[in-house]
Amino acid sequence: MIKSAEADGVSEFVTPKELLDWTMNMVSIPSYSGLENQEAEIGRYIKGVFDREGIPCRIAPLRDGRCNVYARLPGGGGGRSLMYNGHMDTVPAYGMEKACQPWLDEEGLLHGRGTSDMKGPLASMMGALIAVKRSGQRLRGDLLFCGVADEEEGSLGTVHMIEEGIRADAAIVGEAMGPGAIGVAQKGLEWFRFDFEGRTVHGGEYRQGVNAIYKAMDFIQAVRTQLAPELGKRTLPLVGESTVNVGVIQGGTQLSTVAGSCSVQLDRRFLPGVESYQQCCDELQGLVDRLAAADPEFRCTMRVLEASVMDLGYVHQGFFQDPEAPLVRTLRDSYRKVTGGEARLMGCPCWTDAGLLAHYAGMPVAIYGPGRMDVCHSDREYIDPAQLTECYRVYLQMALDFCGR
Numbered sequence: 001m002i003k004s005a006e007a008d009g010v011s012e013f014v015t016p017k018e019l020l021d022w023t024m025n026m027v028s029i030p031s032y033s034g035l036e037n038q039e040a041e042i043g044r045y046i047k048g049v050f051d052r053e054g055i056p057c058r059i060a061p062l063r064d065g066r067c068n069v070y071a072r073l074p075g076g077g078g079g080r081s082l083m084y085n086g087h088m089d090t091v092p093a094y095g096m097e098k099a100c101q102p103w104l105d106e107e108g109l110l111h112g113r114g115t116s117d118m119k120g121p122l123a124s125m126m127g128a129l130i131a132v133k134r135s136g137q138r139l140r141g142d143l144l145f146c147g148v149a150d151e152e153e154g155s156l157g158t159v160h161m162i163e164e165g166i167r168a169d170a171a172i173v174g175e176a177m178g179p180g181a182i183g184v185a186q187k188g189l190e191w192f193r194f195d196f197e198g199r200t201v202h203g204g205e206y207r208q209g210v211n212a213i214y215k216a217m218d219f220i221q222a223v224r225t226q227l228a229p230e231l232g233k234r235t236l237p238l239v240g241e242s243t244v245n246v247g248v249i250q251g252g253t254q255l256s257t258v259a260g261s262c263s264v265q266l267d268r269r270f271l272p273g274v275e276s277y278q279q280c281c282d283e284l285q286g287l288v289d290r291l292a293a294a295d296p297e298f299r300c301t302m303r304v305l306e307a308s309v310m311d312l313g314y315v316h317q318g319f320f321q322d323p324e325a326p327l328v329r330t331l332r333d334s335y336r337k338v339t340g341g342e343a344r345l346m347g348c349p350c351w352t353d354a355g356l357l358a359h360y361a362g363m364p365v366a367i368y369g370p371g372r373m374d375v376c377h378s379d380r381e382y383i384d385p386a387q388l389t390e391c392y393r394v395y396l397q398m399a400l401d402f403c404g405r
Contacts, residue, residue, distance in 0.1 A: 004337050004397070009135075010131055010132070010135045010137060010396065010400065011131060011392075011393045011396055011397075013130070013131040013134040013135045014127040014130055014131045014134070014392065016385060016386075016388070016389045018127070019123050019124060019127050019385070019388045019389055019392055020110065020123075020385050020388065022049065022122075022123040022126060022127075023102070023110065023115065023119055023120045023122075023123040023383070023385075023388060024102040024110065024112075025045060026042055026045060026046075026114065026119040026122060026123065027100060027102040027110075027112040027113065027114050027115055027119050028100055028101065028102060028112075029041050029042045029045055029100070030100050031088055031089050031090055031114070032089070032090045032091060032092045032093065032113065033089065033090075033091060033092055033152055033153060034092065036065060037064075037065030037066065038064075038065070038066055038089055038149065038150075039066050039067055039068075039088040039089055039147075039149045039150075039157075040065050040066070040067055042088045042119075042147075043059050043067045043068070043069040043088060043147065044059070046069050046071075046088070046122070046126065046147050047059055047069055047071075049126060049130075050071045050126070050129070050130075050145075053129075053130050053133055053134070054133065055071050055072075055073060055129055055130065055133050056071065056072055056073075056074075057069065057070065057071040057072075057145075058070055060160070060161075060164070062149055062150075062156055062157065062160055063156070066149045066150065066156065066157075067149060068146065068147060068148050068149055068157045068160065068161055069088070069145075069146075069147040070144070070145065070146055070147075070161075070166065071126075071129060071144070071145040072142055072143070072144050072145070073129055073132055073133060073139060073142065073143040073144075074142055075138075075139045075140050075141040075142045075143070075403060075404075076138045076139065076140050077140060078140045078141075078404070079139060079140025079141030079403045079404035079405075080140075080141040080169040080170065080326075080402055080403055080404070081141040081142040081143070081144065081167075081168040081169045081170075081403065082141065082142075082143055082144065082168055082169065082170055082171070082172070082398070082399055082402050082403050083144040083145075083146055083166075083167075083168035083170070083171040083172070083357075083363070084125040084128065084129075084143075084144065084145050084146065084171075084172055084174060084395065085146045085148065085158065085171050085172070085173045085174070085353060085354075085357065086118050086121050086122045086125055086146070086147060086148070086173070086174040086175075086369070087118055087147070087148050087149070087150070087151030087152070087157065087158075087353065088119075088122065088147045088148065088149060088157075089149055089150055089151060089152050089153075090113050090114040090117065090119070090152065091113070091117075091152050091377050092113075093113055094377075094379060095379045096113055096378075096379040096380075096381065097379075098111070098112070099112060099113035100112065100113060102115065105382075108384075108385060109382045109383070109384055109385075110382060110383050110384075110385055111380070111381065111382045112381065112382075113381060114381070115371065115381055115382055115383040116176040116370070116371025116372055116373075116375055116376050116381055116382065116383045117175070117176060117371065117376035117377065117381065118174055118175060118176065118369060118371070120176075120369075120370050120371050120383040120387075120388055121174030121175065121176065121369035121370055121371065121391070122147060122174065123388060123392075124174070124369070124370055124388055124391040124392040124395055125145055125174055125395055126145060127392040127395070127396070128143070128392060128395035128396040128398075128399050129143055129145055129399075131392075131396050132396070132399060132400075137400070137405050138405065139399065139400070139403040139404060139405050140403055140404035140405060141169065141402070141403035141404060142168065142403070143399050143403055144166070144168055146158075146161055146166065148161055148353065151352070151353050153307065154307075154308075154309065154310050154311065155310055155314070155316075155353055155356060156310075156311055158353040158356050158357065159310055159311045159312060159314050159356065159360075160311070162356060162357070162360050162361045163312065167361060167363060168363065169363075169364070170326070170327040170363060170364040170365065170366075170402065171354075171357050171361075171363045171364070171365045171366075172327075172331070172365070172366055172367070172368055172395070172398070173352050173353055173354040173357070173365060173366075173367045173368075173369075174367075174368065174369035174370075174391075175348065175350075175352050175354075175367050175369050175373070176369050176370060176371030176372055176373050176376060176383075177346070177348065177367055177368060177369060177373060178371075178372055178373055178374075179372075179387060179390075180335070180339070180341060180342075180343050180344055181343065181344055181345075181346050181368075182328065182331055182332065182335070182343050182344070182345050182346070182366055182367065182368045183345075183346060183347065183348035183352075183354070183366060183367030183368065184238065184320070184321040184322075184323055184328060184345050184346075184347070184366055184367075185236065185237070185238045185239045185272075185318070185319065185320045185321065185347040185348065186239065186272075186318050186319060186347060186348040186349075186350070186351060186352060186354060186355060186367070187236075187239050187242075187243075187269040187270060187271060187272070187318045187347075187351070188269065188270040188271070188272060188275075188277060188280075188315070188316055188317045188318035188351075188355060189267070189268070189269055189270075189308075189316040189318070189351040190268050190270075190277065190280060190281075190304060190308060190315060190316060191265065191266070191267055191268075191304065191305035191307065191308040192265070192266050192268060192284060192302060192303070192304060192305060193263060193264070193265050193302070193303055193304070193305045194216070194219060194263065194264045194265075194266075194288070194300055194301070194302050195261065195262075195263050195300065195301045195303075196212040196213075196215045196216045196219070196251070196261065196262040196263070196264070196299065196300050197212060197260070197261060197299040197300070197301075198210040198211050198212030198213075198214075198215060198258065198259055198260045198261065198262070198299075199258070199260060199297075200257060200258055200259070200260030201257075201258050202256065202257065202258075203255070203256040203257055203258060204256070206258050209258035209260075210258070210260075210297045211258050211259050212251055212252075212259045212260055212261050212262035213251045213252055213259045213262045215262065215291075215295075215297070215298050215299070215300065216249060216251060216262040216263075216264050218291055218295070218298065219264060219287070219288070219291060219300065220246055220249075220264065222287050222290075222291060223244060223246060223266070223287065226287065227244055227283060227284070227287060228243075228244055231243060231244055234271055234274050234275060235271070235274075236271040236272070236273070236274055236320065236347075237347075238320075238345065238346055238347035239271065239318075239320075239347035239348075240347070241271075242269065242270055242271050242274070242275060243267075243268075243269045244266055244267070244268050244269075245266060245267045246264060246265075246266045247265055247266060247267055248263075248264070248265035249262065249263070249264050249265075250262065250263050251263065265305060268280050268284070270318065271318065272317065272318035272319050272320050272355075272358075272359075273320055277315050277317065284302060285302055288300045288302055314356065314360060316351050316355060317355040317356065317358070317359035317360070318351075318355050318359075319354055319355050319357075319358035319359060319365060321358070321364060321365060321366055323345055325364050326364075326402075327364040327365070327366055327402070328345070328366055330398060330401050330402045331343070331366055331368060331394075331398055332345075333401065334394050334397035334398040334401055335394050337397055338390065338393045338394050338397055339390065339394075343368075348367050349373070350373070352367055354366075354367050368391070368394070369391060370383060370384075370387035370388050370390065370391035371383045371384075371387060
């Protein structure tokens with residue numbers, strides 16, 4: 001029995017030009033953070049593509065004009081279901097020229113905001129469903145496409161997708177891991193803010209005041225000498241050690257005034273199965289409490305940074321997927337069938353919605369998509385159209401093999 005989508009011609013039902021056109025069309029639709037009705041237009045575009053193919057698709061309103069878009073190819077029964085999950089939002093242009101005017105350079109690389117992160121991956125996912133539909137293949141299990149909102153900020157889309165009860169037997173998140181890379185682990189993430197309260201006086205009488213910047217320095221030193229060394233002892237294969245990083249400090253008003261306030265923001269990355277989210281919070285609060293017990297003038301309030309707060313009490317959980325799980329084995333086999341090479345397993349260095357799918361929805365999950373992570377969010381974001389095609393073919397092969405036909 002022929003098992004390769006390449007060998008039996010199923011992959012030819014979607015052309016490289018279509019994948020490129022879909023990507024360029026989506027890049028030309030702005031969906032960056034802060035835009036009114038941020039994902040609405042691109043959601044309508046994706047639905048229009050699926051509608052023309054006769055694939056059942058719906059737009060799910062969220063709030064503030066934002067939305068998810070879901071498409072499903074129902075299976076005939078007796079097979080496993082598979083979800084392709086990707087986000088429709090992007091970061092702003094920052095300094096990128098022609099960010100929403102996609103263009104090809106002399107080497108044939110496609111430039112524009114969202115080419116790698118992640119409108120290119122969305123196009124490859126869409127192609128997998130469309131090829132199955134056009135070919136007349138009937139999968140045994142359902143094949144789902146979930147285009148979600150807000151991954152770059154609060155993951156509103158995936159949170160509400162999970163709350164809506166949308167599930168599959170496994171999921172692939174289409175973030176750009178780099179050629180031939182499959183992500184099977186990522187750290188959890190939280191951003192914290194610490195507000196230090198001092199007492200403002202004229203700098204000429206500084207002994208009468210309490211300098212909040214100095215109190216912040218005491219805290220930062222404790223993070224460096226007490227917490228960080230302990231975190232460095234905690235490790236997980238593929239993602240390395242637990243980490244903490246002070247990224248922002250702001251305090252004071254002018255040079256001749258003792259600073260009455262100061263704030264510190266830090267990034268905390270924790271290891272799934274090794275540390276809990278609550279443990280992260282408790283350790284940082286414990287550091288604050290010990291400093292306060294030793295210094296009557298030490299006043300600090302700890303809270304989660306507003307930009308990091310998710311709906312419904314969700315937090316940025318990590319995940320670790322067994323490399324021998326059926327999802328990962330089938331994905332590696334699919335990559336081998338399409339390319340003739342071996343995919344490499346790695347930890348994802350950034351946070352993705354895969355953590356929510358694994359932790360809250362209980363779904364086996366892996367990260368695989370076209371593009372390069374090192375150009376995402378940068379002023380030189382691009383994607384190689386050949387990767388769009390390769391990844392589309394792997395997604396298609398994965399659907400045929402995992403769902404069954």
